[in-house]
Amino acid sequence: MDKDRFEITPKQLVFLVVGSEVATGILSLPRVLSAEAGHYAWLAVILGVTVPVLSIYFIVSLYKDFSEPDFIKVSQLLFGRFLGFVIVVLFSAYIVFFQSIVIRIFAEITKTFLLPRTPIFVILFLILFSVYYAVSKGAKTVARLNEILFWILLVDLLVIIILIPQGDWTAFLPLNELNVTGLLKGAKESFYSYAGIEFLFVAYVMVNRKEKILKAAFTGQLIVLLLYLMVVVVSLLILGPKSLQYLIWPVLDLLSVRQIAVLERLEIVFLVFWLGIGARPVLNLNLASAYSICRLLKLDNRKYYIWVTLLVVLAIYIIALIPDNLVVVFKLADFAGSMFLLISLGLPVLCHIVKFFRKGRIGYEKAS
Secondary structure, three states: OOHHHHOEOHHHHHHHHHHHHOOOHHHHHHHHHHHHHHHHHHHHHHHHOHHHHHHHHHHHHHHOOOOOOOHHHHHHHHHHHHHHHHHHHHHHHHHHHHHHHHHHHHHHHHHHHOOOOOOHHHHHHHHHHHHHHHHOOOHHHHHHHHHHHHHHHHHHHHHHHHHHHHOOHHHHOOOOOOOHHHHHHHHHHHHHHOOOHHHHHHHHHHEOOHHHHHHHHHHHHHHHHHHHHHHHHHHHHHHHHHHHHHOOOHHHHHHOOOEEOOOEEHHHHHHHHHHHHOOHHHHHHHHHHHHHHHHHOOOOHHHHHHHHHHHHHHHHHHHHHOOOOHHHHHHHHHHHHHHHHHHHHHHHHHHHHHHHHOOOOOOOOOOO
16 A cells, blocks of 8 residues: 555544535435434434444454455455455445435536536536546545545534524424334435445555544544534424425525525525535545555556546546436435445445354454
């Protein structure tokens, strides 16, 4: 590994976890969860965090038994060269598909609210060009960019707190009418909002202090949970669970409720800052896919990483242009969410099972 470009700290991992999960999905999250869980959407957010928490635990506990915790090497040690190769290819393909959906939704929001006359292919090109430039510099640059954008995100979302005095707390009543089936469906939808934690599969080997990874990843996950809770609770307070169903991007409509002198429309100010924030998952997952492909094909990162990154970006651009409209994009996003559950939980659990049955025969050296 090229440590000059690909070694990161546990603190940077915190920001990478937040950046991999919090993006365009948060803008529609209150509508999606309240459609199933009603005024208990906030509880669905808490139940949903169990998936990334378990995923983090399984990934960290899997890798700590390997002296060289590299996703590609571990996959081939556990499943053999051929199946390990296939798993890494499928993982990279999933990441490319997932990034394509995220960036298309991001482009649609940008077109609708900021650049209505600009063709979608131009917006996608400009965003992905910036993504390519950042990712081509390596993990250190991406991590530092995530840290800077995190503080912008925090300021951006904290603007929502000023709306709380205008809220109606009766939106959370009655407390005794809990629809368990609806809550479970809402929790399932909440699972998808945490997509991006699978980035840890690849990022683990990049962290210079492995003993700090579990704490750092859990810290990042806690921040994501608190941000999601804040957005959902304030949306319920101001708009109510029923009104949310008539809004595609309720968080943006939420910001239009109140105007501030000089700034005037808060949603426009929010989106200006969001231009950098919304692309973070694509930054992080693009890094993961390009790095994995280089390692899988045994290419020298110093020579070929930037070219592999360019090919990944081109693939994302082409796939992102395929959907005809936003309805199709949302359907593909649901499919990507289902794949996320399979990758984030199914894959680490499968790895643990194989490791258990093949213990002592798979040729790994236990980490000291």
